[in-house]
Amino acid sequence: MPDVAPLLSIQNLVTRFKSVERGKWITAVDDVSISLAPGEMVGLVGESGCGKSTLGRSIVGLEKPQSGSVIYDGVDLSTLSGRALRQKRRAIQYVFQDPYASLNDRQTIGETIAEALIIIGINDKAEHARLIHTLLDQVGLPASLAERYPRELSGGQRQRVAIARSLAVEPRVLICDEPVSALDLSIRAQVMNLFLKLHKELNVACLFIAHDLALVRQATSRTYVMYLGRIIEEGRSDELYARPSHPYTQALLASIPSADPRIEANRPPPSIFGEIPSPTNPPSGCRFRTRCPQAMEICAATPPEAVRLTPSHSARCVIAGDIYQKNKAADHVEPVPA
Numbered sequence: 001m002p003d004v005a006p007l008l009s010i011q012n013l014v015t016r017f018k019s020v021e022r023g024k025w026i027t028a029v030d031d032v033s034i035s036l037a038p039g040e041m042v043g044l045v046g047e048s049g050c051g052k053s054t055l056g057r058s059i060v061g062l063e064k065p066q067s068g069s070v071i072y073d074g075v076d077l078s079t080l081s082g083r084a085l086r087q088k089r090r091a092i093q094y095v096f097q098d099p100y101a102s103l104n105d106r107q108t109i110g111e112t113i114a115e116a117l118i119i120i121g122i123n124d125k126a127e128h129a130r131l132i133h134t135l136l137d138q139v140g141l142p143a144s145l146a147e148r149y150p151r152e153l154s155g156g157q158r159q160r161v162a163i164a165r166s167l168a169v170e171p172r173v174l175i176c177d178e179p180v181s182a183l184d185l186s187i188r189a190q191v192m193n194l195f196l197k198l199h200k201e202l203n204v205a206c207l208f209i210a211h212d213l214a215l216v217r218q219a220t221s222r223t224y225v226m227y228l229g230r231i232i233e234e235g236r237s238d239e240l241y242a243r244p245s246h247p248y249t250q251a252l253l254a255s256i257p258s259a260d261p262r263i264e265a266n267r268p269p270p271s272i273f274g275e276i277p278s279p280t281n282p283p284s285g286c287r288f289r290t291r292c293p294q295a296m297e298i299c300a301a302t303p304p305e306a307v308r309l310t311p312s313h314s315a316r317c318v319i320a321g322d323i324y325q326k327n328k329a330a331d332h333v334e335p336v337p338a
């Protein structure tokens with residue numbers, strides 16, 4: 001939990017889909033609770049298919065959760081409807097992974113942004129021109145781009161336009177769903193830096209969804225780790241990355257390549273093995289147990305409770321406390337000289 005009252009609080013959210021296998025259901029988000037403080041940058045990581053996008057989409061109303069609540073600014077959004085709901089929802093904007101799919105190819109960039117401005121009641125043409133200029137400038141694009149069409153832009157430029165469009169409605173929360181992973185490697189860092197700059201300047205809270213743990217580690221103050229629909233570890237990013245205490249998080253971190261060739265040469269073999277189990281038939285108890293190198297009989301019995309490791313770090317694993325203590329002991333071991 002953040003230290004101050006959350007701006008956005010998701011409580012016990014469950015989102016299910018009908019599977020293509022007849023009569024089966026996929027519980028893509030299973031009893032998830034997360035929160036964001038005002039202006040906070042929080043990471044959400046996990047393998048492909050673990051439910052990150054479904055969680056993000058459920059928060060903004062693109063999917064309909066079966067149960068649980070989305071509480072924004074102290075109001076449970078399920079108690080609102082019509083205009084009041086739209087107004088609150090507007091404060092939470094979604095930035096999609098694919099900048100090619102998220103813009104209307106028949107509208108100029110200026111028209112796309114103007115459409116967002118009209119939504120918040122700004123109809124004056126001169127005001128549109130001024131704000132379009134300001135927004136494009138904010139995302140590092142020249143004003144001349146307003147006359148162009150999405151197909152004339154590069155992937156990085158399109159993602160900047162998508163961000164400008166989101167900002168047009170003055171959001172307080174951005175759900176950023178892998179917003180840089182579809183971009184060329186060379187421009188990822190630039191767009192990532194833009195997110196960090198905007199987040200600081202505008203004090204917008206961000207839920208930053210990513211595969212790339214290295215990216216999240218640097219950019220966020222807290223991180224949630226998701227596995228097969230559930231949050232299995234959460235905490236302050238500095239603590240969680242220094243002392244990952246769920247075997248799944250440890251395995252994810254072990255798979256990050258290092259720039260240091262000595263570390264790469266000594267990298268242990270990956271401890272995560274096998275495929276993610278089918279979400280239509282998840283393992284009983286701890287969902288990671290079928291791939292966990294440390295699984296015991298008890299892990300099949302019941303889903304593990306969250307073990308609080310510090311006031312700002314917890315993990316759902318029966319041996320999380322032991323793993324944490326081992327991590328802590330290892331902190332004090334002098335590194336072997338090279």
Ligand SMILES: Nc1ncnc2c1ncn2[C@@H]1O[C@H](COP(=O)(O)OP(=O)(O)OP(=O)(O)O)[C@@H](O)[C@H]1O
Nearest residue numbers: 017018026028047048049050051052053054055279
């Ligand atoms: N509209 C849908 N209908 C049926 N199943 C769906 C639907 N959307 C998602 N799923 C399933 O829900 C699970 C979670 O998918 P989701 O897209 O949320 O994962 P993700 O963590 O965002 O993955 P990625 O990292 O690949 O984007 C997957 O098993 C997926 O197949």
Ligand SMILES: [Mg+2]
Nearest residue numbers: 052053054177
């Ligand atoms: Mg996704």
